[in-house]
Amino acid sequence: MTSRPATAAELAGMIRDAHDRRTRLRVIARGTWQGCTAAVAPDAAVLDVSGLSGIIEYVPGDLTLTARAGTTVAEVDAATSAHGQWCPLLPWGGDEGTLGATFATATHGPCSVSLGAPRDLAIGMEFVDGTGALIRAGGRVVKNVAGFDLTRLLVGSWGTLGVITELSVRLRARPTVDETWSVAIEAGGGARARLEEFRRGPLAPLAMMEFEGRTLVRLGGNAAFVAASREIVKTLGAADPCDTRIWMRLRQRDPKPRGPLASSALGDPLSTRVKKQFDPRHILNPGIMGEAYA
């Protein structure tokens, strides 16, 4: 059975109902992360969030954006790139997944180290917990310490504490210059050490990744910054310019996110208490963390 609510209120009603009837739910949207939810109880009813879609507010000058959880990363990317901005998630798996799933799974990407992981980019959200309560957390401004941080709690909780219905994210200006080099790092002469120094230094690249025996380096910044970075890259070995779209191909073929392992995620007493507070009947994605469910 699949339910596909069109509004957050409708979704809250469905979860309240599931809570009352003790119906287990498997939360999905575009199905991008389906492989990771294999461990969810097979008898769970499907709750499809993809109907909650669309950008709610985007003021380019504020560098913030609020969208419904079922909005795809690609839609956000299209809207923001029209203003020379991006939400620099660039998650593994590509841009076809939803914003909600990307944050619920805290999926990183090749630029997370330089531009921020999901927990650093979320500034607020709306979600429905396992009792059907519709909850607002954080806000739409970039700095906010009002109240306990439910936003951080929900990011990366894999839908086990609540179903995200809306997200507000921090944006950044796209770098003026954004280019990628494929480098055959020299075997000797201290090239590896220089690469490490470069990665940690003031001219650090946006992303760096080993690929087919070469090292892909993505440089971003203003023209003078990138020119200086480029000079360093050329000292590391034979460097060839490379289409920046290669990063999308790499993201799409990478099997990440791997999904929560059969870990102790819910094993420690504190996490167990948190879980009980937000999903007392254990109906949200039961089993996804590898935990037992009755």
Added chain:
Amino acid sequence: MTDLPTELSDIVGARHVLQRATELLVYENDALPGYHKRPRLAVFPGTRDEVIAVVRALHRARVAFVPRGAGTGLSGGALADDVVLIGLQRMRRIISVDPAGRSAVVEPGVVNSSLTKAATPFGLHYAPDPSSQSACTIGGNVAENAGGPHCLKYGVTLNHVLAASVVLPGGDVVRLVRPGEDRTGYDLLGAYVGSEGCFGVTLDVTVRLTPNPEGIRTMLADFTSVDDAARAASAIVAAGILPAALELMDHGTIEAVESSIYAAGYPRDAAAVLLIEVDGALAGLDDDVSAVQRICRECGAREIRTASDAGERARLWQGRKKAFGAMGRVAPHLAVQDAVVPRTKLAPILARIAEIGARQRIHVCNVFHAGDGNLHPNVPYNGDDPDEAARVHAAMREIMELCIAEGGTITGEHGVGLDKIGYMERLFPGESLDAMCRLRDAFDPERRANPGKVVPSHRCREWLAAPGAHT
């Protein structure tokens, strides 16, 4: 069974337990003027084991407590109203500094600027820099998710804490770690940072250290109208430049600073100044400087000064960092606000704040993090004058309502504490406040840590059902 003071004295030594009213006097306030609360007693553990033993003793006695660092907070978060105050200022060891890993492990009582001092020989620093950094502690910074001018580029405390060991109010010790790419589990560290002492007591914190920038350019742009300065600040951010800091000070603040010992050479006839710092790699830095200068001029800047050396830079910053202190000269009391608004609305909101100030006949001094839209409309006043105090409080309420209505929030870095708890119901619906209570209950089921702060307790659905232990 021994009484609590004796039991605590046995743990930390009698001289580290204060009970007499005269001794407790100094702990009746934090840095938020206008509030006084007398702790029942104060205890000062000196080691990790002592902190744990103190918390466990309080747990056995079912007694509530408030953890406190340096007491520099601006929301009344460290005030203890007839409960036990746990002072952590003796916990000031820097346990280790790892230059290669760019991190450090510190006890909660380590002073923010001491940590940077310890990192300096390695070309590193601790990035969050609240204005009280020469006194405030890392434990307090973690509790408040403290910010500071340089958080615009580098992020707030949350972004710089890698792990923490915490003793929960029930006596269990937990290790909270920042989730990485391959680590699953709830981000309990993220929930803990900014929990304002309501979730437990920090035993140690692992922080990220940031490499010192290759180059720093500090500019002071002066404007003949606040509106122009605010528009310039919004325009710089909108242009995609990410300054390390972007601060606005208005005429009232400039006057207060220039009349004090912290005089920084700000132009006294300016309506507002922007203190702008860009930093990073030397390559490309001057292009950012030119862009900032061009935008300031386009928005009507009269003059833009660039600090020529470290001394001038420090002087420009001193005025900003000591601005709150400088206001102490103007009047005996100071009302401090911390609202955040969308950056594009800075100019109209500042105009509305000026209107409110004029109507209530109060003196609003703005000094704030313009780059984040984090306002600090501060009002020096005489609290002994009941009429003036009433007008100040009315104006503060109006300003807060305005910021909420414009899509902002009530606090960007100071915390809710006691001071802003009354606004929480304006900002969040009941179900959200209840959810916050439930998160707190997971950490502190008996609600003994920092009672009466952050979320109004009547908003907790099961408040009456919970074991009442708020003695």
